[in-house]
Amino acid sequence: MTRITAFLACLAVGVAVAVVPATSSSATTEPGGGLVSETPAAITPHVLNGEVLSIAAIGRTIVLAGTFTRVREYNGTTTLIRHRLLAFDSVTGRISTTFHPDPDDAVAVVIPGPANTVYVGGDFKHIGLVKRHRVARLSLATGAVIARFNAGAVNGTVQDLRLYKRRLYVAGAFTKAGGRKQGVLTTLRPATGKAQRYLQLAFRGVHRRGLGVPMVVKIDIAPRQRRLVAIGNFRRVGHRRHEQIVMLRLNRRGARLDPFDAPMYRATCSGSFFTYVRALDFSTDGAYFVVGTTGGVTGPTTPCDTVARFETGSRGAVSPSWIDHTGGDTILSVEATPSAVYVGGHQRWFNNPNGRNNAAPGAVSRTGIGALSPVNGLPFSWDPTHQLGVGIFDLLLTPTGLWVGSDTDQIAHTYHPRIGLLLPNGLRYPAVSTPVLPALTYLSLGDDLRARRFDGRTAGPSTELAAQPDQPTWSQVTGAFMLGGWLYVGARDGTFTRRTFDGTTYGAPQAVATSDRIVPLADWHRDLSVLTGLFYDRGRIYYTLPGSRALYYRYFNPESGVVGAVRLIASGPAGAFDPRQVRGMFVAGNALYWSTASGALHRMGWVQTAQAARAAGVAATVGGPNVDGVDWSTGIVFVGQGTASGRGG
Secondary structure: OOOOHHHHHHHHHOOOOOOOOOOOOOOOEEOOEEOOOOOEOOOOOEEOOOOEEEEEEEOOEEEEEEOOOEEEOOOOOOOEEOOOEEEEEOOOOOEOOOOOOOEOOOEEEEEEEOOOEEEEEEOOOEEOOEEOEOEEEEEOOOOOEOOOOOOOEOOOOEEEEEEEOOEEEEEEOOOEEOOEEOOOEEEEOOOOOOEOOOOOOOEEOOOOOOOOOOEEEEEEEEOOOOEEEEEEEOOEEOOEEOOOEEEEEEOOOOEEEOOOEOHHHHOOOOOOOOOOEEEEEEOOOOOEEEEEEOOOOOOOOOOOOEEEEEEOOOOOEOOOOEEEEOOOOOEEEEEEOOOOEEEEEOOOEEOOOOOOOOOOOOOEEOOOEEEEOOOOOOEOOOOOOEOOOOOEEEEEEEOOEEEEEEOOOEEOOEEOOOEEEEOOOOOEEOOEEOOOOOEEEEEEEOOEEEEEEEOOOOEOOOEEOOOOOOOOOHHHEEEEEEEOOEEEEEEOOOOEEEEEEOOOOEOOOEEOOHHHOOOOOHHHHHHHHHOOEEEEEOOEEEEEOOOOOOEEEEEEEOOOOEEOOOOEEEEOOEOOEOHHHOOOEEEEOOEEEEEOOOOOEEEEEEEEOOOOEEEEEEEEEEEOOOOOOOOOOOOOEEEOOOOOOOOOO
16 A cells, blocks of 8 residues: 555645455355464664655565655664665665665655566656656666656656556556646556556546545556556546446456446545545455545444455446444555455554444454454454554565555564564464265254254254263253354353364353453344354354344354454345244255254255345255154254364454
């Protein structure tokens, strides 16, 4: 994520200038993953003033861009002058003595270029003694301006750059670049800086009428999908309304509008912002992208002060796959990786949709930096913390670790001014699979638990389990499911616990109460006390409530034990599936099973999408007193699974 502080100030006062698969299969797995450590490396240089706005990695060299002017070796005492650009070795931390370009104003963005060079963009007019307006190409070895590259008089701030297929994409608040009139987003020839006619779409209007000027503040490209997403202060692109966000198809002969649209960003946030989109990043495989915002107006129905995931392949008016609210604090940077979506800004909490600059029920503390599940946006337990200021402007994951650029001095409570490196090999979490049949299926009867083999059509003989000291009081349980070797239990007293269970022996119960540590999530506990059916599938806890026609869900991160603060509706009745009749339910493979008061067990197809989930297809009765001699409504039913691992507390 890259920003110029002066530009952010103008924005603030209004001055013009899962992974969520589409359909379940016979065995759906949420992949496990690993995060970087919470421990920072010792070798990062000390940036002594200003801000680090952008980070680039070229081989083992790291280049920083921003507004700083003074730096120091991590173990040195001599202050060095480095105006707004700095290069150092990512392994030793040693500052380059030859890369000293000396631009005369802020550098908002730096990206790798070909042949050991970098492209830089910002507000500068000169680099050293060489005239270059707001965009330039530099030698990484010497810091010298590459003379052949000259985009001429770019007449407004350059906010972002991307290099893709022989084109340099330039975004900002300009109306002319490379010798051609083309506002806010254009392409230049990477070798010469001359304008191309590849991107001729006009960006018109502004988000809040009469406030600010058209601009693109951030772009990113998914190479495999040949898609570019741009965010900023605009209202229309070409002849269509695309407010604050647009997706372009990068065809061979020209960029074209993609049918994707996100109408939620038409909503207004605080009047202090004439645009509130701030951060953007595609996932590694390009399947989805993440957007971060500021806004100052909060609430579960607003896009203000949020992080949201969108699927690249979605078309038309699209809602996010998930959205996480900070409750009143700005997100400035996102880095979408296979294991986690790293997020930086000056946020204090996540899972806080009802916060108003305070922690509301369910809020989880993540000061300045956090890591969210790609599946549902809920935070992992990973929590190094970062000193608050304006915030973290850029995050970059490399084999060396996660680089963190900001305007403050501490990360993980240690002194690492304005640039930090969180080392690899931190928290790890296991893959989680949807249960499959045949398997042992458990059914409670009073305070007893019985097991029988079930293949989806036929139940085997029942075996009663011997009582154990740490077993749940089954007559007081409202719902249960297994993830790996962990048995999760909701009870009539509103508690949510987990314990290991190997089919015979129970471990000691542990409260799953991360969302209660600041302000208890009372609505969730009320639901737990009365629910009639419960199961987990791909990042969501699904349940039914007495007399309700809805199938509800909340997001859930098993690693951290965070339960979503918002109760969402997956669907209403679907064919023979009526949530009002549920007396127990589970999902296995691509099928939903539920019991009713008659003791019958029914089956329908099960479909989960990014935005909803539902029973589908033709219903079949696969169990019951008149089918297999089993009364499936006697108590709690769940499918056995796996071995215990992970945190989840």
